[in-house]
Amino acid sequence: MATSSSPTFGGPPSPLEKANLELEKYITMKIMVVGGGGREHAIIKKIKENKSVEKIYALPGNGGIAADAECVDIGAKDIERIVDFAVANGIDYAVVAPDDPLVLGCVDALEEKGIPCFGPRANAAIIEGSKVFSKNLMKKYGIPTAAYEVFDDMEAALKYLESAPIPTVIKADGLALGKGVIIATTLDEAKQAVISMMQDKQFGSSGDHIVIEEFLSGPEVSVLAFTDGKVVKPMVSSMDHKRAGDNDTGLNTGGMGTVAPNPYYTADIAKECMETIFKPTVDAMNKESRTFKGCLYFGLMLTENGPKVIEYNCRFGDPETQVVLPLLESDLLTVMQATTNGTLAETEVKFGDGHACCVIMASAGYPQSYEKGFEMTIPEDIAPDVYVAGAKTADGKLLTNGGRVLGVTSVCDSLEEAIKASYAKVEKIHFDNKYYRHDIGKRALAAK
Secondary structure (H helix, E strand, O other): OOOOOOOHHHHHOHHHHHHHHHHHHOOEEEEEEEEOOHHHHHHHHHHHHOOEEEEEEEEOOOOOHHOEEEEEEOOOOOOHHHHHHHHHHHOOOEEOOOOOOOOOHHHHHHHHOOEEEEOOOOHHHHHHHHHHHHHHHHHHHHEEEOEEEEHHHHHHHHHHOOOOOOEEEEEEOOOOOOOOEEEEEOOHHHHHHHHHHHHHOOOOOHOOEEEEOOOOOEEEOOOOEEOOOEEEEOOEEEEEOOOEEEEOOOOEEOOOOEOOOOOOOOOOHHHHHHHHHHEEEEEEEHOOOOOOEEEEEEEEEEEEOOEEEEEEEEEOOOOOHHHHHHOOOOOHHHHHHHHHOOOOHHHHOOOOOEEEEEEEEOOOOOOOOOOOEOEEEOOOOHHHEEEEOEEEEEOOEEOOOEEEEEEEEEEOOOHHHHHHHHHHOOOOOOOOOEEEOOOOHHHHOOOO
16 A cells, blocks of 8 residues: 655655655556446446555546546447557556456457456356356356256257246347346247347347256345455355336346345355355366456356356446445455455455445336436435446536446445435436336345
């Protein structure tokens, strides 16, 4: 950490103060965060707590992130320009947050220029980039997951559905903004899902291959974990709310809110997951010569037959990050660097005992069609607890610029208090056509 170096009584600096000045020069860092959503805003706010950070750039960032970092108009998938910017601006450490640039090899490209990164290389990011790969990995190494079949021919998939158990789950192989999963409750729904993915290309080339898998039931849990490819240090668990409407109705979204910790995820279950899922996954990736470093996200279902993997993500979840990082007591940048350097075993990863709730405020009509460009007001007293996802600035005003606009988080001693506090903050934020669920955390409270 940088230390104070102001000369005593305004006189010339002492030898110790001169040394401190030199130390400050040595340890101040320029950080680059690739991405521009609420997740990235949460990461940036947490990294800012490290006193050695001199400057943070967000590529591309957004109008809300601009309050905490310098936003640069370079898209998260524009790998060549990202690398050129990092080299030209002397970036000391880069955080590649979204799935697309990770799968496209952003970390590989930056590391080739000598810039250390948080995040997996492309050959490890495939664990999210291809559901076929991840399902086959789990089958090969005995990691518990739903039974499944893989198809690249639509007629074969439709024929298989005739005898498959219903409900069933249809997944596009590649990335689809978190929306490439359809739970079909009837045979007609299942067939339509296959046709929309494989024939109509609803998710583009991501639907060239699909996975049809067993429908699992039980509480869902999200567990993000730091790993350096050798050890796994899980973060506090969380509960996402994917459906657009109250009481888990409506279309799937990128996430309408989260709470942490997840009350269904007990200490015994956490131990079982470490032994049967977390460590075996990291070991499996090593055996496949795809060492994973960064944040590995485990989407779990707690079934009657034990915890099973629903999905892997190769990065921080959104909006899980917005409840997990506010509970982190250790220095985030230090932990990130430990995953890069292979020193995670010796690095403390500590979380507080509190509870967190994040409520997403969206544009009415999300995740389908919605209007944007409305001015929003965020009171200064709650701004530290707001993570902006979709916004731009124009004429000095902050305007909505996305489906999910922002997340509002509170950390309190109890979940009830955290939920109440977050909704109180939501009422203070204003923009036309705002929409949010009113029951974030309800399922978690029912479990207690």
